[in-house]
Amino acid sequence: MTAQRRAKASVKPAGARAAAPDLEALARAAQARAYAPYSKFHVGCALVTRDGAVFTGANVENASYGLCICAERNALMAMALAGHRDLAELVVATDIAPPASPCGMCRQTMLEFSPDPAATRITAIGPGAARVSWTVAELIPAGFTGKQLAPAKRRR
């Protein structure tokens, strides 16, 4: 064992687990950074990967409306850019009740990065105790995946 490995082991003893991130608090903090001057609909998102990496996002609007991007996809893009492909859980925060569910584009993006869509939990939080939770499989049943591209490539 190298000195570097020993030092790492002393910081994180075998069997120790990091505390679960407070995704709801992180999503609320991200929501406060949303850029939504047109809709005034502020959305925040926080997610954790299977190996415990945490990413956040907020919606960012544009005067050219088609350029607007959702909080969920901003967080998922940050995750992907950091090299992670394994969404474990995601929380999205808005100020409406019942809490807003993710849009279709975000659902498709969640599916892309969910190795097990039936086990990937998505929770929408609104004001107070308002909560709605789904799995990715529930949000986008029969979704399009890369598995469907493979037969198309073989035909050429």
Ligand SMILES: [Zn+2]
């Ligand atoms: Zn969306």
